[in-house]
Every structure is written in structure tokens, then in C-alpha cells.
Amino acid sequence: MSTSLPKLIALVGPTASGKTDLALQLAKKYNGYVISADSRQIYRQMNIGTGKPALGAVEMVCDQPSYDINGIRHFMFDMVSPDQTYTVAEYKDAVYRLISDMRREYPDNIPFLVGGTGLYVSAVIENWEIPKVAPTGLREDLEKRTLDDLVQELQNRAPDVAKRIDIKNKRRVVRALEVVLEGKSFDQARGPRMFDILLLGLDVPREELYTRIDARVDAMMAAGLLDEVKSLAAKYDWDVPAMSGIGYRQFRPVLEGKMDLAEAVEKLKQDTRHYAKKQLTWWRKREGMKCIKNTGDSEDFIEKFLQK
RNA sequence: GGGUGGAUACCAAAGUGGUUAAAUGGACUAGACUGUAAAUCUAGUGGCCAACGCCUUCGUAGGUUCGAAUCCUACUCCACCCA
Numbered sequence: 001m002s003t004s005l006p007k008l009i010a011l012v013g014p015t016a017s018g019k020t021d022l023a024l025q026l027a028k029k030y031n032g033y034v035i036s037a038d039s040r041q042i043y044r045q046m047n048i049g050t051g052k053p054a055l056g057a058v059e060m061v062c063d064q065p066s067y068d069i070n071g072i073r074h075f076m077f078d079m080v081s082p083d084q085t086y087t088v089a090e091y092k093d094a095v096y097r098l099i100s101d102m103r104r105e106y107p108d109n110i111p112f113l114v115g116g117t118g119l120y121v122s123a124v125i126e127n128w129e130i131p132k133v134a135p136t137g138l139r140e141d142l143e144k145r146t147l148d149d150l151v152q153e154l155q156n157r158a159p160d161v162a163k164r165i166d167i168k169n170k171r172r173v174v175r176a177l178e179v180v181l182e183g184k185s186f187d188q189a190r191g192p193r194m195f196d197i198l199l200l201g202l203d204v205p206r207e208e209l210y211t212r213i214d215a216r217v218d219a220m221m222a223a224g225l226l227d228e229v230k231s232l233a234a235k236y237d238w239d240v241p242a243m244s245g246i247g248y249r250q251f252r253p254v255l256e257g258k259m260d261l262a263e264a265v266e267k268l269k270q271d272t273r274h275y276a277k278k279q280l281t282w283w284r285k286r287e288g289m290k291c292i293k294n295t296g297d298s299e300d301f302i303e304k305f306l307q308k
Numbered sequence: 309g310g311g312u313g314g315a316u317a318c319c320a321a322a323g324u325g326g327u328u329a330a331a332u333g334g335a336c337u338a339g340a341c342u343g344u345a346a347a348u349c350u351a352g353u354g355g356c357c358a359a360c361g362c363c364u365u366c367g368u369a370g371g372u373u374c375g376a377a378u379c380c381u382a383c384u385c386c387a388c389c390c391a
Contacts, residue, residue, distance in 0.1 A: 015346075040346055050346080089343035119345050128342050135343055166340065169349040175342090188342055246346040270335085275346050281339065 006103055008195040009302060010113040012037075012121055012283060013202030014276035016212045020053050022202065023114040024072055025295060030110055030302055033066075033073040033102065035095055037115025037124070040245045042086050044078045045232060048225045049247030051216065052077065062101035064094070073109075082232060082242035089130040092123040096194070110306075118282035125197050129189040131179045138181060142174045150177055161186050198305040200298055201289040213272045221265060226251065246271050 009032070013019050023034050036042075040050040055077055056068035066073045075098055080086050099111050113124060122128065142150060150173045155162040158180045165172050165186075179186040204212070229251045236243060238252055250268040253259035283289060292298045 038346090039344095085344065087343035088345075092343090117345065119341075119347095123342070126342095130342050133343070139344095166349060169341085171344075171348045172341075175344090179343095186342085190342085241344055241347080244344085244347065248346090271346080277337090278346085282341085282345095285339095 005194065005196040006099070007198070007306070008099070008111050008113060008125070009198045009200065009305070010037075010121055010125055011200045011202065011298075012114075012118070012289075013116065013204070014209060014279040015051070015116050015272060016216045016276065017202045017204045017209060018212075019114050019116065019202055020051075022295060022298065023112050024053075024070055026298060026302065027072045027110075027112050028070070029299070030306065031108060032110040032112045033106075034069075034075065034112045034114055035098065036074060036076040037091075037113050037117050037120040038076075039086070039091075039117040039120060040242070041077050041115075042079045042091075043082050043242045044080065045082060046228070046242060046245070046248070048220050048223050048228045050245065051220070051247075062098055062105055064098050064101075082236050083240045085135075085241050087135065088119055088123050088128075089132075091120050092128065092130070095124050099195075116279055118279060122282075122286075125195065125199065127191040127194050129191050131184045131186055133179045133182045133184055135175070135178065138178050139174060142177055143170075147173065150174060153177060154180065157181070158186070197288075198301060199286075199289045200292050200301060201283055203291045203293055209276055210273055213276060214269050217265060217269045217272060220247065226254075226261070230255065246275055 009026075009030075011019055011023050011026070026032065027034055038050070040046060041052045043050070046052070053069055053074075055074065056070075058065050058067055060066070061073060061075075064075055065078065066075055067077055068074070076091070076095065079094075095113070102109060102111065113121060115121060123130070147168075147170045150170070151162065151167045154167070154173055154177050158176070161176050161180060165176050167173055176186045225247065229248055232243065232248065233252075233255055238249075243249060243252075247268060250264045250271060254261055254264045290301050292301065
């Protein structure tokens with residue numbers, strides 16, 4: 001199928017697989033720009049723990065902050081402060097706007113969507129139509145109720161939805177009910193295909209990945225992660241969404257004098273491995289992903305993709 | 309040398325005669341996911357089997373009993389206490 005849809009290259013992979021560096025290389029070679037798909041690097045002031053690359057000078061490009069790294073524009077970093085929430089829906093809208101603006105301003109630039117947050121990437125490349133019900137107001141009340149109670153109400157109001165979603169997961173039930181109570185339908189709609197997509201999945205053997213994770217955590221500690229956490233903890237409540245992230249929450253008991261540092265670091269490594277596993281699960285069963293092991297692989301795929 | 313307590317599956321830890329392949333938590337593995345996603349949730353994890361099912365487990369060796377991780381005896385190891 002020949003297509004005139006704008007091209008988009010998505011690069012995904014688990015944490016510590018080397019996405020960031022590879023993306024930079026590829027963007028340089030193929031005249032690209034990078035859109036981060038990382039739900040944590042969205043936050044300002046959270047740098048070491050999120051593995052954020054060193055961001056260079058900012059300028060506003062197409063109404064969005066663009067950070068220079070080695071001459072390549074990087075978007076969707078440092079969008080909000082740690083006490084703000086940021087949702088997939090906002091992310092997806094911002095990225096769609098950005099891509100279309102960039103295409104108008106810089107038609108030769110190719111977007112590289114790069115990141116480990118599968119939800120964000122999927123929402124963009126599959127054009128998810130997320131129910132337009134903002135998570136405000138209702139949610140707070142719903143969360144106070146028991147799961148059984150919520151499930152019952154959902155079963156009464158929208159039995160088909162209750163059948164489909166995971167009714168053991170309160171968070172899911174709350175959201176479904178929130179949407180249903182607003183009179184909207186809660187399904188998994190997707191809009192039309194908007195891009196011609198090349199999806200590259202960085203494949204690192206499990207064992208090697210785990211070794212890299214350990215090394216990365218050690219490097220973060222050496223880079224002053226504990227100080228970063230301390231300064232964030234001084235400014236923000238532990239309850240804010242950003243502080244629940246890996247690399248931050250593990251240090252709470254340390255700062256409260258309930259755990260020693262070495263133990264927290266071990267926990268951090270372990271939690272990071274868990275996270276990497278979940279990321280792998282996200283992509284495992286998705287179709288159309290090209291597995292790449294190295295730069296050469298990815299260049300082959302990209303060249304073929306750009307020529308067609 | 310004497311005394312007391314303990315030894316349970318990868319780890320921690322329940323269980324003190326039958327409904328126990330053995331609670332629970334961790335670890336590990338697999339999975340779900342449409343406005344919190346680095347979040348939240350689910351399942352499996354002695355061996356063999358596609359499955360009904362079969363077999364082997366609770367430090368070791370014996371014993372009591374219709375039946376034992378659970379009771380008895382001896383031994384081994386560990387912890388603490390007295391010498």
C-alpha cells in the first residue's frame with residue numbers, strides 16, 4: 001500500500017537499553033528530531049533518577065520548548081513541574097499538534113518518537129481516541145468508595161463495560177465509571193491512521209539488560225541521585241505523582257531513617273528490573289515491530305522505510 | 309560438658325495428628341492495560357502430564373498410628389544461656 005501519510009519513526013525498548021543514544025545518532029544521520037515518550041522525563045527537576053539526557057539550550061519551536069542536544073531538537077522534556085499531573089491524553093494531543101506544526105515549518109525533518117512509556121507511544125502511533133472526560137471532580141468521590149460498590153454501580157449502568165475491564169483493578173473501575181457517569185462511552189476506539197510508521201524495538205538480551213540496569217543505578221548514585229531526591233522531597237509532598245517514580249520513592253524510607261541506603265539502592269535496582277520486564281511485556285505481542293540489535297540494523301530498516 | 313529454643317519449598321515465615329503439595333510475604337516467570345502508566349491490577353511457581361491423574365516433599369534415620377510437617381527415639385547442624 002503506497003501512502004502519502006507523513007513518516008514517523010518510533011524507537012522503543014526497555015529502560016537502559018540505549019534508546020536515547022541511538023536516537024541521537026539516527027536523528028543526526030537522517031535529519032530527524034526527537035520526541036520523547038517518557039512519562040517521567042516530562043517532569044522538571046527530575047533529572048538523574050529519570051535518566052534524562054543532559055538538555056542543552058531551550059528555544060520555543062512550534063510553540064513547544066525544544067532542547068538542543070548535539071544539534072538535534074528534543075521535545076516533550078521538562079513539560080510540567082513535579083506536583084502537576086500529566087496525562088496520556090494531553091501527551092497525545094501535544095504530540096499530534098507538534099508533529100503537524102513541525103511538518104509545516106520543517107517539512108524535511110523526520111520525527112523520531114523515542115521512549116519507554118508504551119502507553120504514550122501506542123496512543124500516538126495507534127491514534128487512540130481517549131474518552132474526553134477529564135479526571136477531575138468525580139474521581140475523588142469515586143475513589144473513596146469500596147471496589148465492590150463501584151463494580152456494582154458499573155454493572156448496573158454499563159454491564160458491557162463491566163464485563164470487559166479488569167474489575168479487580170480499582171483504578172480501572174474508577175476511570176470507567178467516571179466516563180460512564182459523564183454519559184460517554186468507554187471503549188477502546190482508535191482514529192484513522194495518521195502516520196506512515198516504522199516501529200523499531202531495541203532488543204537487548206535479558207541478562208545483559210539487567211547488568212546494564214545495575215550499572216546505570218550505580219552511575220546515578222555517583223551522579224548525586226540522593227541529593228536530587230532530597231531537594232525534591234524538601235519541596236514536594238511524597239504523594240505527588242512524580243514522586244512515585246522509580247528512582248525516587250525508594251529513598252523515602254532512607255530519608256525517614258527507616259532503611260539504610262545500600263538496601264534502598266538494591267531495591268531500586270530490583271524495581272527497575274521489574275519495570276523493564278513490564279516494558280517488554282507491553283511490546284511483546286504487538287505487531288509490526290522490527291527488532292533491532294544495533295545501529296546497523298536500524299539503519300537498514302530506516303533506509304528502506306524512507307525510500308518507499 | 310550441661311540447658312533451652314530451633315531446623316518447613318529459591319528466601320523469609322505460618323502450620324502442632326486427617327479437609328496440606330503445604331497459609332502469607334518476598335523473589336522469579338507470564339499476562340492485562342485507552343486522561344494517574346516508572347502507575348495500577350491479575351495469574352503461575354516440587355516432579356511428570358495436553359489433561360483426568362500419578363509420584364516425591366517439611367534437617368537425617370528409625371518408630372507409634374488406619375493416617376504424621378505435626379507424637380516418640382537417636383543422630384546432625386544452628387542460635388542463645390550456664391559452665
